[in-house]
Amino acid sequence: MQHTWDFATIFQNWEVLWVGLKGTVVMFLVTVVLGLSGGLVVGMGRYAQNSALRWPATAFVEIFRNTPVLVQIIWFYYAFPILTGIEVNPFLAAVLGISLNTMAFSAEIYRAGIQSIEPGQWEAGKAIGMTYGQTLRRIIMPVAIKRILPALTNRGIEVFKMSTLASVVAYVETLNQAKLIADLNFNPIESYTAVALIFFVVLYPVVQATYALERTLRKSD
Amino acid sequence: MVEWNFLAVLSDIDLLLLGLGNTLVVTALALAFGIPLGLFLALSRLSTIRPLSVGSAFIIEFFRTTPPLVQLFWFFFALPILIDVRMTPFIAAIVTFSIQSSAFFAEVFRGGILSIDKGQWEGAKAIGMTYGQSLRRIVLPQAVKRMIPAFMERSIELLKTTTLVSTVAYADLMFQANDLAQKTFRPLEVYTVVAVIYFLLIFTFSQISIAVEHRLARSGESTVR
Amino acid sequence: MTEIVRIENLHKSFGPLEVLKGIDLTVDSGETVVLLGSSGSGKSTLLRCVNFMETPSEGQVSLHGELVGSENNGGMQYRERELCKLRTRIGMVFQHFNLFPHMTVLGNVMEGQVTVLGRSKPEAEDKARQQLERVGLADKAEEYPARLSGGQKQRVAIARALAMDPDVMLFDEVTSALDPELVGEVLKTMRQLAEEGMTMLVVTHELGFAYHVANRVLFLHEGTILEQGEPQKVLKDPETTRMREFLEGHSLFKLPD
Numbered sequence: 234m235q236h237t238w239d240f241a242t243i244f245q246n247w248e249v250l251w252v253g254l255k256g257t258v259v260m261f262l263v264t265v266v267l268g269l270s271g272g273l274v275v276g277m278g279r280y281a282q283n284s285a286l287r288w289p290a291t292a293f294v295e296i297f298r299n300t301p302v303l304v305q306i307i308w309f310y311y312a313f314p315i316l317t318g319i320e321v322n323p324f325l326a327a328v329l330g331i332s333l334n335t336m337a338f339s340a341e342i343y344r345a346g347i348q349s350i351e352p353g354q355w356e357a358g359k360a361i362g363m364t365y366g367q368t369l370r371r372i373i374m375p376v377a378i379k380r381i382l383p384a385l386t387n388r389g390i391e392v393f394k395m396s397t398l399a400s401v402v403a404y405v406e407t408l409n410q411a412k413l414i415a416d417l418n419f420n421p422i423e424s425y426t427a428v429a430l431i432f433f434v435v436l437y438p439v440v441q442a443t444y445a446l447e448r449t450l451r452k453s454d
Numbered sequence: 455m456v457e458w459n460f461l462a463v464l465s466d467i468d469l470l471l472l473g474l475g476n477t478l479v480v481t482a483l484a485l486a487f488g489i490p491l492g493l494f495l496a497l498s499r500l501s502t503i504r505p506l507s508v509g510s511a512f513i514i515e516f517f518r519t520t521p522p523l524v525q526l527f528w529f530f531f532a533l534p535i536l537i538d539v540r541m542t543p544f545i546a547a548i549v550t551f552s553i554q555s556s557a558f559f560a561e562v563f564r565g566g567i568l569s570i571d572k573g574q575w576e577g578a579k580a581i582g583m584t585y586g587q588s589l590r591r592i593v594l595p596q597a598v599k600r601m602i603p604a605f606m607e608r609s610i611e612l613l614k615t616t617t618l619v620s621t622v623a624y625a626d627l628m629f630q631a632n633d634l635a636q637k638t639f640r641p642l643e644v645y646t647v648v649a650v651i652y653f654l655l656i657f658t659f660s661q662i663s664i665a666v667e668h669r670l671a672r673s674g675e676s677t678v679r
Numbered sequence: 680m681t682e683i684v685r686i687e688n689l690h691k692s693f694g695p696l697e698v699l700k701g702i703d704l705t706v707d708s709g710e711t712v713v714l715l716g717s718s719g720s721g722k723s724t725l726l727r728c729v730n731f732m733e734t735p736s737e738g739q740v741s742l743h744g745e746l747v748g749s750e751n752n753g754g755m756q757y758r759e760r761e762l763c764k765l766r767t768r769i770g771m772v773f774q775h776f777n778l779f780p781h782m783t784v785l786g787n788v789m790e791g792q793v794t795v796l797g798r799s800k801p802e803a804e805d806k807a808r809q810q811l812e813r814v815g816l817a818d819k820a821e822e823y824p825a826r827l828s829g830g831q832k833q834r835v836a837i838a839r840a841l842a843m844d845p846d847v848m849l850f851d852e853v854t855s856a857l858d859p860e861l862v863g864e865v866l867k868t869m870r871q872l873a874e875e876g877m878t879m880l881v882v883t884h885e886l887g888f889a890y891h892v893a894n895r896v897l898f899l900h901e902g903t904i905l906e907q908g909e910p911q912k913v914l915k916d917p918e919t920t921r922m923r924e925f926l927e928g929h930s931l932f933k934l935p936d
Contacts, residue, residue, distance in 0.1 A: 236536050299656040301614035303628060304649050311641035316456055394521040401523075401621055408524055421531035429520045429528060436519035577777030577836075579732060581791030581843060582767035584759065591794055595781050 242418045243427050250427070253410030260396040260406055263328055265389055268335025275336050276343030290340070297337035303398055306330030310402045327399035335392050342388065346381035347373060383447045390436055390443075407431060462638040463647050473630030474651060480544075480626060481613045484551035488612070489605075491552060492559025497589075499564060510560070517557035523618050526550045530622045543624035547616070555612045562604045566597035602670060606663035610656055627651065681708040682744060683847050683878045684729060689738035691724055698724045700902035701738070706847065711879040713889040713910070716899035717925060722882045725899065726849050729880065730769040731762045742768060743846065767795055770840030770848040774855050776832045778824040778839070784811065785820040788839045796843065803842075810838040814868050830861030834868050847878040854885060886929055890914055898922050
């Protein structure tokens with residue numbers, strides 16, 4: 234069978250796709266901010282001396298790292314409302330699933346970053362009279378952030394890709410809209426190819442920048 | 455207060471176990487195809503033949519930067535129109551996850567091969583080995599040992615990603631859960647049980663992976679990510 | 680004397696940098712030729728062109744009177760298969776040993792024989808044990824390289840090369856990475872090989888070795904052979920200022936009177 238590629242219908246339906254793109258961007262921004270900042274809090278909890286902080290943080294990380302994110306989204310959509318009586322719409326379910334998952338993964342990145350700093354740095358901070366918080370903020374974090382930047386960027390890339398999973402609970406994002414276009418115009422080839430290309434065009438430069446960043450950091454370290 | 459009632463789930467647990475079996479089958483087959491394909495892509499990318507290395511770099515980056523769900527939809531809905539094959543959810547799942555994971559495995563292989571000291575290639579070359587012999591006998595045996603932790607991590611990610619096949623109606627654990635939740639009107643219990651099953655499975659694999667990594671670290675083998 | 684290696688008008692460039700600018704050299708059977716020169720003089724590159732670890736940019740190399748590669752439009756063309764075969768006849772020992780860490784000492788010495796030459800395992804093992812005996816490491820056969828000292832590693836590397844029954848051996852600064860107290864055992868092994876009649880081409884900074892063992896010393900400077908001759912002549916009474924300066928740089932080396 235010979236297929237004639239025809240992207241015209243995609244362009245005719247650009248408004249449908251545009252709504253989806255906005256949905257993707259909103260989902261990405263909300264989950265990446267919540268996930269990476271929340272992960273810092275959890276990561277500190279994982280590193281805390283106090284076991285009342287350490288244990289819950291550890292349990293949280295293990296639970297959300299060791300279950301698939303799709304299961305988490307679906308659970309928040311169908312099971313969580315029954316458990317809590319809180320109404321959950323597709324947006325909230327996806328935000329909860331993706332950001333909690335990202336918190337767990339990024340917590341481990343922060344923890345590894347902090348642990349990669351030589352103990353001598355902590356001691357030096359202490360020796361000049363700094364508190365734990367001061368040492369962390371002024372001495373440890375600036376170096377640790379630099380070391381974990383590539384891993385965090387990679388996480389960000391994963392979060393962007395994960396946003397497509399929100400379509401499973403019918404949140405309006407790019408893939409969801411592409412499916413709509415495909416079903417209405419009988420052009421799944423062009424529709425899904427278009428989505429793939431959109432993600433590739435957005436993420437490819439980011440990936441290349443990450444590689445470049447890794448190379449520069451390796452040289453400066 | 456919510457009343458938990460696991461009876462409905464437990465009486466139909468065989469449905470979930472069937473799904474679990476299918477999840478493992480898809481994961482195993484995707485690994486079986488994805489790892490050799492990943493090695494092939496890595497060697498092509500490392501090749502000095504320019505079109506080969508550029509082409510495989512493109513494939514690797516394309517499948518790493520596009521969402522797996524989009525890939526799955528493409529193979530399931532678009533490919534059959536393009537090449538006129540009868541596509542089943544099972545085949546779409548195997549094709550998608552083999553290629554998707556091979557892109558990631560390729561980078562693991564490449565990192566492992568590049569981490570081997572140049573002197574090893576030279577030592578092999580100097581006793582008259584061909585490229586293939588050097589790779590098979592000298593470089594890969596050393597590289598693979600370093601790649602094991604990254605391999606296990608990728609395999610666990612793959613296992614998690616296979617939940618996506620439920621969206622094209624392949625009867626994996628996730629799909630069976632959706633099915634059972636609708637049938638029993640007990641989504642809370644069904645999805646919680648399924649989450650626990652996934653957790654136990656993945657947690658066990660993770661712990662094994664960590665143990666292996668520690669053993670390798672103790673034996674002085676550095677690992678690559 | 681039978682000619683083993685003949686190098687004619689050898690040039691080698693890395694990008695815009697010409698490292699070798701026309702080298703002619705013949706090594707006869709049983710000869711030990713030492714290449715001297717400061718870093719960047721091209722001596723290691725010359726050595727690596729003999730077994731085609733580097734492909735010459737211009738010029739020809741022959742082994743036993745047979746030209747390596749084939750002439751094509753005025754240039755040379757080399758087939759990978761031919762070069763692999765060539766390398767089995769030329770042993771090479773490196774500065775950093777390049778032993779295979781995932782194989783035992785015995786495995787290292789057997790590897791090329793089995794995988795490349797296709798010898799049977801028992802045959803290769805016999806041969807490997809003989810060669811280990813020859814370098815004085817028969818008792819280390821079952822160890823892994825990581826457990827050996829630098830000097831022992833280097834002697835295993837020598838045994839690995841010898842096990843292929845090479846026509847000529849190349850030594851590329853084989854003592855440069857060793858602790859001073861381990862240099863002697865490796866030089867002793869090399870001296871013993873020279874006395875047994877092995878044809879050797881040696882890049883080294885060990886002037887004592889050159890003086891006592893070499894039949895001929897070559898001094899390379901900026902990609903050309905500046906001086907050559909018997910060690911007693913070249914090392915004691917150099918003709919060029921460059922060579923004199925080079926020798927003065929090695930003040931630790933005292934020539935016997």
